[in-house]
Amino acid sequence: MKKINWDLNNISWKDITPGGIVEVPGSASDTITGEWRSDKPIWDKDKCKQCLICFPVCPDSSINVSEGKMVGIDYDHCKGCGICANQCPFGAIEMVREG
Amino acid sequence: MGKRDRLSGNEAVAVAMRQINPDVVAAFPITPSTEVPQYFAAFANDGLVDTEFVPVESEHSAMSACIGAEAAGARTMTATSANGLAYMWEMLYIAASSRLPIVLAAVNRALSGPINIHNDHSDTMGARDSGWVQLYGETNQEAYDNFIMAVKIAEHPDVCLPVMDCYDGFITSHSVEVIELLDDQDVKNFVGEYKPKAYLNNPNGKVSMGPLDMPAYYFEHKRQQAEAMKNAKRVILEVSEEFYKLTGRKYGLFEEYKMEDAEVAIVLLNSTAGTAKAVVDELRSKGVKAGLIKIRVFRPFPVDEIVAALKGLKAVAVMDKADGFNGAGGPLFTDITSALYGKADVKVINYIYGLGGRDVRTDDIEVVYDELLKIAETGSVKSVYNYLGIKE
Amino acid sequence: MSKVVEIRWHGRGGQGAKTASLLLADAAFNTGKYIQGFPEYGPERMGAPITAYNRISDEPITVHSNIYEPGYVVVVDETLIDSVAVTAGLKDDGAIIVNTAKSPEEIAPKLRGYNGKVYTIDARKISVECLGKYFPNTPMLAATIKVTGVMDPDEFIKDMEASFKHKFASKPQVIEGNMKALKMSMEEVKGI
Numbered sequence: 001m002k003k004i005n006w007d008l009n010n011i012s013w014k015d016i017t018p019g020g021i022v023e024v025p026g027s028a029s030d031t032i033t034g035e036w037r038s039d040k041p042i043w044d045k046d047k048c049k050q051c052l053i054c055f056p057v058c059p060d061s062s063i064n065v066s067e068g069k070m071v072g073i074d075y076d077h078c079k080g081c082g083i084c085a086n087q088c089p090f091g092a093i094e095m096v097r098e099g
Numbered sequence: 100m101g102k103r104d105r106l107s108g109n110e111a112v113a114v115a116m117r118q119i120n121p122d123v124v125a126a127f128p129i130t131p132s133t134e135v136p137q138y139f140a141a142f143a144n145d146g147l148v149d150t151e152f153v154p155v156e157s158e159h160s161a162m163s164a165c166i167g168a169e170a171a172g173a174r175t176m177t178a179t180s181a182n183g184l185a186y187m188w189e190m191l192y193i194a195a196s197s198r199l200p201i202v203l204a205a206v207n208r209a210l211s212g213p214i215n216i217h218n219d220h221s222d223t224m225g226a227r228d229s230g231w232v233q234l235y236g237e238t239n240q241e242a243y244d245n246f247i248m249a250v251k252i253a254e255h256p257d258v259c260l261p262v263m264d265c266y267d268g269f270i271t272s273h274s275v276e277v278i279e280l281l282d283d284q285d286v287k288n289f290v291g292e293y294k295p296k297a298y299l300n301n302p303n304g305k306v307s308m309g310p311l312d313m314p315a316y317y318f319e320h321k322r323q324q325a326e327a328m329k330n331a332k333r334v335i336l337e338v339s340e341e342f343y344k345l346t347g348r349k350y351g352l353f354e355e356y357k358m359e360d361a362e363v364a365i366v367l368l369n370s371t372a373g374t375a376k377a378v379v380d381e382l383r384s385k386g387v388k389a390g391l392i393k394i395r396v397f398r399p400f401p402v403d404e405i406v407a408a409l410k411g412l413k414a415v416a417v418m419d420k421a422d423g424f425n426g427a428g429g430p431l432f433t434d435i436t437s438a439l440y441g442k443a444d445v446k447v448i449n450y451i452y453g454l455g456g457r458d459v460r461t462d463d464i465e466v467v468y469d470e471l472l473k474i475a476e477t478g479s480v481k482s483v484y485n486y487l488g489i490k491e
Numbered sequence: 492m493s494k495v496v497e498i499r500w501h502g503r504g505g506q507g508a509k510t511a512s513l514l515l516a517d518a519a520f521n522t523g524k525y526i527q528g529f530p531e532y533g534p535e536r537m538g539a540p541i542t543a544y545n546r547i548s549d550e551p552i553t554v555h556s557n558i559y560e561p562g563y564v565v566v567v568d569e570t571l572i573d574s575v576a577v578t579a580g581l582k583d584d585g586a587i588i589v590n591t592a593k594s595p596e597e598i599a600p601k602l603r604g605y606n607g608k609v610y611t612i613d614a615r616k617i618s619v620e621c622l623g624k625y626f627p628n629t630p631m632l633a634a635t636i637k638v639t640g641v642m643d644p645d646e647f648i649k650d651m652e653a654s655f656k657h658k659f660a661s662k663p664q665v666i667e668g669n670m671k672a673l674k675m676s677m678e679e680v681k682g683i
Contacts, residue, residue, distance in 0.1 A: 013319035018259055018327075019198035020320050021297050022307035105520040105528075131532075216532070270555050274529035275516050277551075373553035460556045 037080030113138035122173035125164035162190035172298030195230025200253030217456020361390025413475035502567035507628035610682035
């Protein structure tokens with residue numbers, strides 16, 4: 001089986017899968033979309049009460065949760081939409097300009 | 100060895116389906132193809148096959164169910180006609196571009212309107228650019244043989260395209276004729292087990308199918324599909340050769356009837372070829388060098404082979420049982436003339452005939468040969484785009 | 492028999508003319524012949540005039556048109572003689588077989604100048620007598636075999652008996668009635 005070549009510009013028609021079959025399904029996490037972000041959420045651990053409202057509202061599954069607790073933000077996939085900051089009842093997430 | 104029997108075209112195809120014993124058949128009834136799933140449903144009910152028979156609520160759903168089943172890894176078949184085929188439209192393209200080797204018995208019937216249940220080729224001609232391989236057959240025997248071969252052609256790793264087995268509604272589908280059936284075991288051995296490379300239900304290699312394809316890839320996938328269609332020509336000949344060894348019945352891309360020294364010829368599809376053969380025999384007995392070409396493989400179109408077969412003829416008539424409504428000729432005519440362009444200087448005329456089940460008699464075919472002989476003699480063509488048997 | 496025998500059936504929807512043409516094809520098939528049996532489909536309804544065809548030959552048959560110049564015409568319902576051109580194209584050296592209680596002499600003048608042989612058979616009487624119901628196709632089939640000579644009558648009777656035994660294994664009285672109807676029809680068909 002061929003390895004996925006992410007360089008979209010240089011793939012011959014002879015080297016792609018027939019009918020566009022995706023041989024590695026569920027591979028969205030391999031694509032880094034965090035680069036699209038212009039505003040970045042900053043999590044303040046001290047203000048956080050672990051209510052976990054941020055987790056279900058995140059459209060990109062970028063709230064990292066471990067053993068039932070919010071532990072940080074996945075910046076590889078967070079696109080900076082700011083929903084988490086907007087929804088947090090305790091002001092524990094703040095949006096700042098990237099760069 | 101095979102068994103001599105007498106069956107209608109639809110019965111014969113249903114028997115072929117039983118012998119193939121597919122995993123899934125999903126179908127919706129429409130005249131004149133209804134009998135195929137009807138007979139097959141009885142086979143399924145009687146436990147003669149292991150098939151999951153899915154009676155759906157429309158042809159769009161029939162083809163959708165076929166696509167889902169085939170994608171899951173099941174050998175899948177269906178049958179339809181006319182407006183049923185039209186209702187499958189978008190799914191036909193998806194089946195082909197997803198490279199799913201579904202086999203469809205396409206029992207040719209005029210596409211409405213005006214509403215008409217009788218035979219012509221407007222239904223499958225409309226689907227000629229959908230990416231399906233199209234085989235056409237003159238008799239019950241050919242409809243049956245093509246159906247069995249279709250499975251093997253479709254599933255070949257160099258093809259992986261769906262195949263239509265096209266035969267004439269009523270004339271072939273409902274007429275009882277003598278036929279030679281293969282033994283069940285021979286059919287099973289011939290088609291073999293279906294082993295798709297990638298499929299949804301494969302526990303050892305999960306895949307996703309039918310993804311969004313952006314400009315970066317879409318064109319390349321279409322190019323691949325075109326290559327598969329080109330490969331189909333070789334594969335059809337290989338499968339036909341294997342079938343010949345099993346049955347002694349020879350099939351090519353088209354049949355050449357008394358073409359060796361022919362000066363004039365008719366090119367056409369399906370059952371009318373038989374009627375025309377009787378006219379060729381009659382003309383030959385009078386010393387007229389008449390011949391006939393019956394196209395079996397319309398998609399892929401045998402461009403080079405047709406040029407070789409028609410080169411040097413004094414006059415050729417292409418007969419279309421569907422109008423092209425381009426103001427210039429029918430679909431077979433367009434393909435033949437574009438094949439000849441720049442490669443052979445042959446005088447070709449077109450006859451639209453038999454629309455909506457208008458019966459075609461030997462007398463009608465004689466009119467065509469008479470016109471060809473006139474062209475051969477005078478070297479001048481009076482009219483290119485003509486209608487045969489129309490009430491003027 | 493080197494030529495193709497062409498037969499045209501005229502009946503009304505529901506009377507079994509199509510079935511009769513298929514039965515004839517079946518019988519001829521069993522004697523090793525090449526056959527075609529096909530109806531001309533229309534918007535069929537009970538009672539509407541319908542047409543069915545047979546071609547029977549020792550050689551493969553390639554022609555796939557309807558039959559316009561039949562050697563034989565079989566009329567399953569005599570009322571069709573007035574409304575349908577049943578003798579159209581019928582060859583003078585052929586024959587027409589009509590289901591009627593009338594004699595060939597009475598029927599002949601109604602056939603629009605047809606000069607060939609005319610046969611009649613009272614299929615209704617035979618059917619009711621042998622089967623207790625009106626199924627004209629069995630008697631008409633037997634009469635057709637007798638008149639056309641497409642196969643040996645004894646061979647036909649034997650073949651039909653085997654086929655009935657297979658089809659009606661659980662109803663022996665049906666087999667008996669049908670066989671009686673076939674034999675009686677072969678004896679009673681009369682012509683001029």
